[in-house]
Amino acid sequence: MDSEFKFIRCSVESFMNTYLPFVPNDKETQYFVQQLLQDTSTGAGNASHSSDVTTRPVLSVLTGNETTFAFRDYPLQSKRGRQSNSKITVFRGWEKIAQTIGNFEYPGERKRNKFSYVNIPNKRIASSNRGYNNKIDAAFVAACDTDKPLQTTDIAVVVGHKVAASHNRQNALHVVSSNVQIMNEDVRPASYPFNLSTNPKLFIQILIAFLFATEEELGYDSMVKLAPDGNYTFKLPRLPGSDEFRLFRTVEGLSVYHSNIITGQMTRVYKVVEVRENGEAFGDPLVLKDVWLDSSAKTEKEIQDAIFTDIEEFWDCPDEPLELKSFKEAHRKIVGNGSYKQYFLQIVLDYSGQKTKVRVERGTEVRGFFDAEQDLALDAPVTGTKSQESQSQNDQTFVNTHRIVSQPPALPAIPSEQKRQYRILFKEICRPSGRLETLGEVVNVLSQTLIPLQLLFCAGWVHRDISSGNILAFKEDFESQGPWLAKLSDLEYAKKFPLPKGSAPAADPKTGTPYFMPLEVMMSSYLFSAEFINAIIEAPLDPAKNTVKTEQKRIIAERLAQFKQKLQMSTPAKKVTGVVHNFQHDLESIWWILLWNICCRLHPEHSTLSLQDFGKAIFVNEMKPTDSRMRCITEPSIGESIVAEAPESLFPLVSALFLLRHDLYQHYVDRGKRETYDDIGSYSKIHNIFFYIFKLLNKEVTEDSEPQNPDDDEGDSHWSKIPLLVKERIMDSGAEGSAVGEPERKRPRSNEDHVDVREVESEGRTGAKKSRKK
Numbered sequence: 001m002d003s004e005f006k007f008i009r010c011s012v013e014s015f016m017n018t019y020l021p022f023v024p025n026d027k028e029t030q031y032f033v034q035q036l037l038q039d040t041s042t043g044a045g046n047a048s049h050s051s052d053v054t055t056r057p058v059l060s061v062l063t064g065n066e067t068t069f070a071f072r073d074y075p076l077q078s079k080r081g082r083q084s085n086s087k088i089t090v091f092r093g094w095e096k097i098a099q100t101i102g103n104f105e106y107p108g109e110r111k112r113n114k115f116s117y118v119n120i121p122n123k124r125i126a127s128s129n130r131g132y133n134n135k136i137d138a139a140f141v142a143a144c145d146t147d148k149p150l151q152t153t154d155i156a157v158v159v160g161h162k163v164a165a166s167h168n169r170q171n172a173l174h175v176v177s178s179n180v181q182i183m184n185e186d187v188r189p190a191s192y193p194f195n196l197s198t199n200p201k202l203f204i205q206i207l208i209a210f211l212f213a214t215e216e217e218l219g220y221d222s223m224v225k226l227a228p229d230g231n232y233t234f235k236l237p238r239l240p241g242s243d244e245f246r247l248f249r250t251v252e253g254l255s256v257y258h259s260n261i262i263t264g265q266m267t268r269v270y271k272v273v274e275v276r277e278n279g280e281a282f283g284d285p286l287v288l289k290d291v292w293l294d295s296s297a298k299t300e301k302e303i304q305d306a307i308f309t310d311i312e313e314f315w316d317c318p319d320e321p322l323e324l325k326s327f328k329e330a331h332r333k334i335v336g337n338g339s340y341k342q343y344f345l346q347i348v349l350d351y352s353g354q355k356t357k358v359r360v361e362r363g364t365e366v367r368g369f370f371d372a373e374q375d376l377a378l379d380a381p382v383t384g385t386k387s388q389e390s391q392s393q394n395d396q397t398f399v400n401t402h403r404i405v406s407q408p409p410a411l412p413a414i415p416s417e418q419k420r421q422y423r424i425l426f427k428e429i430c431r432p433s434g435r436l437e438t439l440g441e442v443v444n445v446l447s448q449t450l451i452p453l454q455l456l457f458c459a460g461w462v463h464r465d466i467s468s469g470n471i472l473a474f475k476e477d478f479e480s481q482g483p484w485l486a487k488l489s490d491l492e493y494a495k496k497f498p499l500p501k502g503s504a505p506a507a508d509p510k511t512g513t514p515y516f517m518p519l520e521v522m523m524s525s526y527l528f529s530a531e532f533i534n535a536i537i538e539a540p541l542d543p544a545k546n547t548v549k550t551e552q553k554r555i556i557a558e559r560l561a562q563f564k565q566k567l568q569m570s571t572p573a574k575k576v577t578g579v580v581h582n583f584q585h586d587l588e589s590i591w592w593i594l595l596w597n598i599c600c601r602l603h604p605e606h607s608t609l610s611l612q613d614f615g616k617a618i619f620v621n622e623m624k625p626t627d628s629r630m631r632c633i634t635e636p637s638i639g640e641s642i643v644a645e646a647p648e649s650l651f652p653l654v655s656a657l658f659l660l661r662h663d664l665y666q667h668y669v670d671r672g673k674r675e676t677y678d679d680i681g682s683y684s685k686i687h688n689i690f691f692y693i694f695k696l697l698n699k700e701v702t703e704d705s706e707p708q709n710p711d712d713d714e715g716d717s718h719w720s721k722i723p724l725l726v727k728e729r730i731m732d733s734g735a736e737g738s739a740v741g742e743p744e745r746k747r748p749r750s751n752e753d754h755v756d757v758r759e760v761e762s763e764g765r766t767g768a769k770k771s772r773k774k
Contacts, residue, residue, distance in 0.1 A: 012202065018357060020206070021213030029205055031107045033069060036061040036100065036204070061100050062200070071097060071200055088121045091161045094138065095119045101204065102211045110212045115140040115156045117207070126151050137161035140210050153226055156218045157210055221421075223353060233275065234288060236351045236423060246349065248272040248288055248425065249281065255432075255469065267291045271429060286348060287426040292356075293492065295418040300492045301350045307494065310459035311335060320458075323681035326688070327458050331451070343452035345472075345489050346427040353421035430487055431478060433593065434468030434601075439653065440701040440720025441484060442597050445473045446590055447694040448486030453590075454687055456494070457583050460680070464581045465493045466589035467513040468596065498678035499580055515619045516592040518585035519633045520668070522625045526579060527634065527665065528672030583683040584667060587690050588633075591660055595632075598646075598654060601724040610645040633665055652700070653719045656693055663689050 016023050024032075040058045062069045073093035098117035106112070117140050125134045126149035138159035141150070216222050225233045231250045238244045255269035268290045273281045293299065298306070314320065315335040320328055334340040436442050449471050456463060470490035475482055520526055599607075599615025617628035631638055639658030646654045667686045676682045701720040 016205070016209075020209045021217030022209055024205055024208045024212075028107050029201060029208070030066065032101060032104060032204055032208060033062065033066055033201070035104050036097075037064070037066065037069065061097055069200060073097075074200075088119075091138070092119060097203075098207050098211065101207050106212050112211065113213060113215065113218070114142050115210065115218070116143075117159075117211070120150065121161070123150050125155070153230075156220075221353075223351075232270075234272070234290075234423065236349055236425065238349075240351075247275045247277070248286065249275045249279075250288070251285060254287065254429075272425075285429055287345075287429055289424045289426065291422050291424075291492070292419040293422050295355050295420045297492070299350060299352060299422055300424050300490075301347050303491045303494050304344060304347065307456065307459060307461050307491065308341065310461065311340065311455050314458050314460075321681050323684035324458055327454050327684070331455060331458075334451075335455070340452070340455055343448070343455070343486060343488055344491075345430075345487055348425040348427050350422070350424040353423065355421075356419040358418055426489075428472075428474050428487065430472035430474045430489075431484075432469045433471040433473060433486075435726055436473055436484070437724055437726055438720065439597060439722045439724065440704065440718075441473070442594065442724070443653075443694065443697050443720065444701050445471060445484050445486045446594060447698040448484075449488055449590065450687075450691050450694060452486075452488040453583075453586055454691070456586075457680075457683065457687060460496055461494050462497045462581050462583055463488065463491070463494050463586050465490050465513075466586050466593070467516045468593050469513070471593065495581065497580070497582055498680070514621050514623060515596055516589045518581070518588040519625060519630060520579045521581060521585060522623065523630075524579055526672050526677070527668040580677065582677065583680075584664070584671075584686050587686060588664055590690065591657070591664060594657055597724060598650065598657070603723060603725055606647060606649075606722050608645055608647060611642070611647075614642060633661065636662070649717055649719050649722065653697065656697060660690065660693055 010018075037060050039060050059072060061072060063072045064070055071093065073096065095117060102112055102116065117138065119138050121137050122135050123137070123139075125136060136150075136155075136158045138161065139150075139155050140157040140159075141154045142156070210218070223235045225235075227233060227249070233247055233249045235245045235247055238246055250270040250272050252271045253268065254271055255267065270288045270290070271285055272288045273285050274283045275281050289300075312335065315328060315332060331340065433442055433445050436445065453463070470488070472487040472489050473484035474487050475484055514522070596615070596619055599611055600619055602611070604612070614628070617626060618632055620626055620629075639661060643651065643654050643658060663686060667682075671677060671679075671682055674682075700718070704718040704720045
């Protein structure tokens with residue numbers, strides 16, 4: 001775990017003031033101390049009804065006076081380290097202390113909440129997700145039967161006990177791991193780790209803070225209600241600032257990313273239905289997306305509105321760069337009648353909610369907080385939140401990939417900016433392209449996706465997060481035989497391009513999903529290789545194979561001839577440090593998606609071992625690209641071997657894919673030679689190439705979908721009909737030979753991909769989408 005995180009070390013007082021629900025002031029704390037110093041009497045009956053009722057004194061919780069005091073039943077420091085004293089015995093007194101404090105009336109307007117402190121040594125937290133085996137020793141919980149499995153939704157605060165001082169770090173590790181599990185499985189809370197001190201006054205203040213805090217202060221969202229069946233009801237204002245609300249109950253999770261870090265929850269997407277106050281459902285199902293944004297970031301609706309405005313302004317403007325003229329003509333009709341919006345999700349409602357607490361002012365970022373220690377091996381199984389494999393449930397299918405554990409993920413910077421809660425409601429329920437069932441469907445949807453990408457290109461926007469999970473396919477009835485309509489989603493990381501004057505690219509932008517991230521973005525440097533200029537690319541074609549259509553052969557031959565003419569010796573340009581996500585990067589992500597489907601989603605009977613191994617080496621959930629991934633883009637000859645080793649039925653598709661690869665790299669090289677990264681016109685040709693090649697491929701899909709001649713033996717062998725592995729069917733597919741995993745975000749993402757060169761260097765502003773942390 002420590003290899004993945006950094007922490008802020010600060011004083012207990014600073015931590016309390018920043019992250020506790022509230023801190024009772026000295027006067028309020030002294031009131032509780034006075035009460036805890038007093039003996040009480042407990043009668044056998046009601047004393048007002050009988051004068052001879054016997055009473056027995058109950059000794060006070062504290063001994064001493066209001067200035068110097070100690071806990072009566074809490075073991076002395078000298079006894080804690082004895083082996084004969086188990087943690088069950090040592091910490092038993094805490095429950096009585098907390099119960100007594102909770103029975104007092106607060107000297108102010110605060111009320112006792114519903115959470116009680118309970119000792120539950122070595123209690124396992126129940127989980128419906130694989131990979132969790134966390135145990136805790138105590139907790140602040142809502143009313144529940146502690147003899148039954150302890151649910152994450154019952155727990156407000158977790159507590160870990162260790163008797164020996166040498167176990168402090170192990171204890172912290174257990175608490176952090178348990179909190180991660182709770183935040184992943186309960187939409188409502190964000191729990192707070194804290195350091196306990198032997199100072200009784202400090203301990204009393206901490207107990208007061210958790211026993212008299214409001215649910216909102218404990219991290220529970222007042223806009224979300226948990227139902228007994230485990231579903232949630234979200235409350236969204238009808239209009240910004242309105243006191244009238246609409247209610248939406250979750251039906252199922254469509255995309256639930258699980259975080260491995262204490263900083264909180266990641267994006268969650270639910271299928272929901274609108275309900276009335278009495279719980280009655282009405283209307284069509286909708287999609288609700290729950291995310292945490294940087295407090296200064298634009299919302300997805302604001303970004304979509306800005307994109308639509310820029311698209312329409314471009315098409316209304318009588319002048320345009322010559323390189324964009326063909327795009328303007330091609331899409332003039334759909335922009336003119338507004339039908340271009342069908343390629344984006346229709347927003348029904350959105351809501352910006354609470355902000356996280358700010359970062360502690362006086363603290364130091366530290367690594368090695370969970371350094372390996374001898375005591376970590378004593379009872380390691382109680383820490384069960386996996387750090388090497390995300391327990392994600394999302395819209396992207398399992399794939400034939402593996403993780404390279406020898407490459408630890410990059411350490412995220414601790415966010416200095418507050419996060420804010422954001423919820424957005426969409427009209428259409430879609431299927432991610434990563435769950436389409438045939439190669440033909442994937443090609444058809446990717447081909448359509450190039451239309452909204454060209455609209456963004458003309459409007460001067462880059463998406464920056466193209467993946468199989470946010471290229472969606474929509475139709476009213478998923479079971480119908482009708483065509484899919486592609487929709488481009490997840491616009492919250494879209495940015496204007498080029499950068500404003502005076503800005504420079506960030507050295508380490510973190511945007512996207514590693515499987516589909518452009519190589520330049522992963523490397524944080526532009527691709528320009530003198531070796532490539534000397535290379536003569538040979539046609540990746542096997543004359544013995546006759547499945548390539550004549551038109552496609554001609555295009556490939558023409559393109560290869562152009563390459564040979566253009567490739568010549570040249571002095572490498574000065575290497576530019578830092579990368580700004582550009583229009584070609586979005587196209588490269590489309591290319592990676594198609595390659596991923598071919599290498600990783602085919603059933604073994606339609607694939608080859610070499611193709612599967614090729615995919616395993618490339619599609620790894622790491623920010624740092626593997627050698628195989630870099631070679632896949634930069635080595636001219638790699639396409640020949642992949643095309644030669646692919647099944648014959650896939651030859652037309654794979655050869656076209658590596659033809660696009662040659663174009664991608666050649667345009668990267670040409671742009672690097674000329675240093676025209678900000679020249680919008682330099683991206684028009686690669687857009688046209690992608691559009692044309694995918695149009696040809698999609699034409700094959702369309703033609704093959706037409707009724708076949710019964711005597712045509714090749715009718716069922718076309719690549720467009722090849723089935724793909726889908727998450728729900730893997731167990732029934734007989735694909736035991738496939739190592740499966742799934743795309744995931746294993747590192748934080750940043751809303752910033754550039755810095756202002758006029759500003760003083762400051763901390764990186766990267767961070768995962770977070771839940772509220774106080």
